[in-house]
Amino acid sequence: MIAEFGLACLWLAASLAALQLVAASLGQRAGGETLASVVRPAAVVQALLCGVAFLMLLWVFARTDLSVLLVAENSHSEKPMIYKIAGAWGNHEGSMLLWVTIMALAGGLIALIEHRLPERTMLATLGAQAFVGLGFYAFLLFASNPFARISPAPAEGNGLNPLLQDIGLAMHPPTLYMGYVGLSIAFSFAVGALLTRNVTPDFAKVMRPWILGAWIFLTLGITAGSYWAYYELGWGGWWFWDPVENASLMPWLAATALLHSASVLASRDALRTWTIMLGVIAFSMSMIGTFLVRSGILTSVHAFAVDPTRGTFILALLAINIGGALVLFAARANTIAEGERFAPLSREGALVINNVALSAVLGIVLLGTLYPLVTEAFGVRVSVGPPYFNPVSAAFVFPMLLVLAVGPLLRWRRDRFARVKPAVIAIAAAGLVVLLAMWLIAGLALFPLLGVSLAAVVAVAAFLPLQGRSLKRLPLPVWGMAIAHFGVAVALFGMSVDTAFTVEKLSAAGVGDMVEVGPWQVRLTAVEPVAGPNWTALEGRLSASYKGGAGHMLAPQSRTFWAPPQTTSESALLTRWNGQLYTVVGGATQDGRWQLRLWWKPFVTFIWFGGLLIGLGGLLALIGRVSVDVRRRVATRRIAARRAETAR
Amino acid sequence: MKGVRWSLWVLAAFAALLGLFALQLSRPKNDTVESAMIGQPMPQFALPPAIEQRPGLSSADLADGTPHLVNVFASWCVPCAAEAPQLAELERRGAPIVAVAVRDRPEDLAAFFNRYGNPFSRIGADNVRTVQLLIGSSGVPETFVVDGKGVIRHQHIGEIRPEDVPDLLARLRDAKR
Numbered sequence: 160m161i162a163e164f165g166l167a168c169l170w171l172a173a174s175l176a177a178l179q180l181v182a183a184s185l186g187q188r189a190g191g192e193t194l195a196s197v198v199r200p201a202a203v204v205q206a207l208l209c210g211v212a213f214l215m216l217l218w219v220f221a222r223t224d225l226s227v228l229l230v231a232e233n234s235h236s237e238k239p240m241i242y243k244i245a246g247a248w249g250n251h252e253g254s255m256l257l258w259v260t261i262m263a264l265a266g267g268l269i270a271l272i273e274h275r276l277p278e279r280t281m282l283a284t285l286g287a288q289a290f291v292g293l294g295f296y297a298f299l300l301f302a303s304n305p306f307a308r309i310s311p312a313p314a315e316g317n318g319l320n321p322l323l324q325d326i327g328l329a330m331h332p333p334t335l336y337m338g339y340v341g342l343s344i345a346f347s348f349a350v351g352a353l354l355t356r357n358v359t360p361d362f363a364k365v366m367r368p369w370i371l372g373a374w375i376f377l378t379l380g381i382t383a384g385s386y387w388a389y390y391e392l393g394w395g396g397w398w399f400w401d402p403v404e405n406a407s408l409m410p411w412l413a414a415t416a417l418l419h420s421a422s423v424l425a426s427r428d429a430l431r432t433w434t435i436m437l438g439v440i441a442f443s444m445s446m447i448g449t450f451l452v453r454s455g456i457l458t459s460v461h462a463f464a465v466d467p468t469r470g471t472f473i474l475a476l477l478a479i480n481i482g483g484a485l486v487l488f489a490a491r492a493n494t495i496a497e498g499e500r501f502a503p504l505s506r507e508g509a510l511v512i513n514n515v516a517l518s519a520v521l522g523i524v525l526l527g528t529l530y531p532l533v534t535e536a537f538g539v540r541v542s543v544g545p546p547y548f549n550p551v552s553a554a555f556v557f558p559m560l561l562v563l564a565v566g567p568l569l570r571w572r573r574d575r576f577a578r579v580k581p582a583v584i585a586i587a588a589a590g591l592v593v594l595l596a597m598w599l600i601a602g603l604a605l606f607p608l609l610g611v612s613l614a615a616v617v618a619v620a621a622f623l624p625l626q627g628r629s630l631k632r633l634p635l636p637v638w639g640m641a642i643a644h645f646g647v648a649v650a651l652f653g654m655s656v657d658t659a660f661t662v663e664k665l666s667a668a669g670v671g672d673m674v675e676v677g678p679w680q681v682r683l684t685a686v687e688p689v690a691g692p693n694w695t696a697l698e699g700r701l702s703a704s705y706k707g708g709a710g711h712m713l714a715p716q717s718r719t720f721w722a723p724p725q726t727t728s729e730s731a732l733l734t735r736w737n738g739q740l741y742t743v744v745g746g747a748t749q750d751g752r753w754q755l756r757l758w759w760k761p762f763v764t765f766i767w768f769g770g771l772l773i774g775l776g777g778l779l780a781l782i783g784r785v786s787v788d789v790r791r792r793v794a795t796r797r798i799a800a801r802r803a804e805t806a807r
Numbered sequence: 808m809k810g811v812r813w814s815l816w817v818l819a820a821f822a823a824l825l826g827l828f829a830l831q832l833s834r835p836k837n838d839t840v841e842s843a844m845i846g847q848p849m850p851q852f853a854l855p856p857a858i859e860q861r862p863g864l865s866s867a868d869l870a871d872g873t874p875h876l877v878n879v880f881a882s883w884c885v886p887c888a889a890e891a892p893q894l895a896e897l898e899r900r901g902a903p904i905v906a907v908a909v910r911d912r913p914e915d916l917a918a919f920f921n922r923y924g925n926p927f928s929r930i931g932a933d934n935v936r937t938v939q940l941l942i943g944s945s946g947v948p949e950t951f952v953v954d955g956k957g958v959i960r961h962q963h964i965g966e967i968r969p970e971d972v973p974d975l976l977a978r979l980r981d982a983k984r
Binding site for chain 2: 486
């Protein structure tokens with residue numbers, strides 16, 4: 160009954176979305192006020208119903224109800240509870256339901272609290288939101304029903320891919336989906352603004368928290384995903400330019416550009432059409448990413464359920480949503496009045512360069528991801544990897560970081576170079592000192608050398624905008640900006656140093672043997688069999704000492720799961736402030752020794768610390784924006800109350 | 808009007824993208840990389856015996872008028888052990904099977920055959936993977952169907968599962984024609 164109840168809730172939610180769409184469209188006309196008053200309640204109730212449907216799915220997974228097809232295919236009664244729950248979204252149907260649920264909740268929230276925009280624009284926005292939502296409801300109900308039953312019920316489930324039985328999985332997809340869905344709200348606002356020709360700073364202010372929220376989740380999602388791949392796959396790398404990674408990077412790049420252009424629109428009423436376009440592009444990238452991943456047309460390490468019918472469905476959704484928005488944009492763009500003008504040397508000017516560079520990188524990643532598809536259409540198989548992505552994107556990212564260093568120091572509208580000259584000289588000096596030092600002492604290759612120097616430049620520049628301002632009274636968003644920009648420097652430092660100084664050692668070691676890797680001496684003390692709830696493993700016991708210091712124990716495993724049967728490498732990591740020792744144990748060699756794979760990765764953790772700092776910066780900015788909004792609400796309410804009192 | 812023009816470019820690019828996606832969706836996806844040697848005569852080679860009890864394998868042995876299955880395997884490979892019952896079944900049903908043992912040692916092979924049985928009439932020792940590379944095999948286990956003139960007709964990648972047995976027998980029959 161639980162599954163049927165969930166399905167019923169989903170159908171009801173879908174019909175409310177249809178009501179919301181119709182009422183929002185017809186409510187725009189004269190005399191449609193009654194219909195228009197239905198739109199916001201419909202969005203709220205839809206959100207509740209969707210939430211209930213998702214809870215029902217969690218319930219059947221928690222109980223391991225094997226008469227539900229999805230549970231039988233993806234769960235197992237012996238799995239730990241946390242992975243049973245996470246299994247609900249560790250598959251195609253469940254993850255689509257999660258997507259729709261988050262989207263409905265976000266739609267319900269804006270319907271409930273957002274009153275800053277003209278009601279016409281809000282109606283158009285909620286209508287657009289319902290339109291996008293309906294497509295996903297149809298996809299769920301007709302092509303990916305998560306509540307389908309199987310009869311007779313199997314005695315035991317198939318299990319979940321053991322690689323996914325990790326706490327990383329429990330958090331990674333929901334985080335990314337929050338990001339995607341936040342961008343869908345930005346998309347709906349953009350479409351609503353276009354439909355009602357109402358592109359104003361207010362519109363940007365309303366849209367901004369959603370972009371910020373989406374951007375924070377995408378940042379954290381990508382950071383966590385990268386770390387997860389790093390320690391779970393056992394390859395020692397943290398970014399592979401895999402199509403699925405690119406699918407999450409592209410919306411992030413678009414959202415980063417959108418975030419900056421929306422702040423120009425909010426503060427200066429400039430870049431109107433460009434912001435709208437980015438709003439459309441950002442969500443389009445989320446959808447294209449989803450399509451690439453789910454249709455199976457690209458070969459990737461992330462094998463989702465591959466199904467051409469579903470691919471066709473998402474393709475149709477892509478065509479309707481994005482195509483529709485682009486046509487609308489083409490028809491309306493020239494009717495939107497031009498915004499305020501600004502000089503090339505100004506905060507706006509720097510942000511435009513940042514936007515162009517981010518868009519260029521987005522184009523580069525998109526092209527590299529799709530290029531194999533293009534050549535395959537002509538019968539040639541290629542694979543595009545780091546030799547393309549790294550240098551070509553660096554060519555745009557490095558100049559962009561220089562602009563990032565200087566841009567926040569500039570004034571809005573117009574500025575003189577003489578005013579910022581001392582700061583620019585300080586920044587350049589920091590960069591040059593590091594450049595020379597690293598070149599002379601360490602003799603780095605070009606890209607790591609530039610990377611480390613730029614990291615120094617950005618790190619110094621990140622805090623210069625705080626100079627001469629009262630730190631106590633500094634608005635939170637400015638703190639957020641400084642911290643996020645500093646995070647970029649930290650991550651860039653980690654990437655460059657890791658690229659330049661990583662030491663790798665592959666060896667066959669007998670018990671008692673010593674292997675040296677970088678400053679570490681690693682001794683294989685024993686190899687023992689161990690057992691877990693649904694796996695057995697060979698565990699290597701390693702004793703590692705840094706520059707002859709005390710020994711630390713590490714225990715990498717080579718695990719064999721039995722449901723479904725699969726072997727994985729569980730790496731063991733030892734973290735110091737200045738890097739990580741990464742150890743993997745493989746199979747036995749013919750002469751009774753063991754394959755040991757060791758890496759010393761200096762400062763590699765800075766990559767993810769940087770990612771976290773970027774997310775933290777975003778969070779501070781979001782708290783700052785929302786608290787201003789809340790204070791404004793409280794103030795208007797108080798003024799209204801006082802007026803009512805004096806009137807009496 | 809400038810705004811309209813560049814948005815039309817974006818639209819055109821998006822339409823091209825959709826076209827590309829639709830084209831790719833309409834094609835069946837095949838992710839296995841097949842040997843370029845299919846349809847080609849077996850390259851010249853002569854491998855020494857891998858164990859004492861069976862002769863070695865040369866390309867001339869394969870062009871003797873009868874089609875063969877050529878199993879590329881190793882005693883150290885787990886899927887090779889998993890496919891042993893299927894190979895035994897193929898032999899029982901009259902398929903002539905010869906083998907290329909990749910990077911192996913006689914004592915390991917003997918232990919392997921003791922445990923899983925030996926369906927092979929000839930076993931060549933390919934200690935430096937020359938033959939494996941010549942015939943375009945990328946890993947173990949792989950099974951090739953070679954016709955009586957020594958032409959490679961089919962490549963089966965990965966272990967032979969029970970459901971693959973009829974297919975391999977049918978291909979062997981086809982290779983007679």
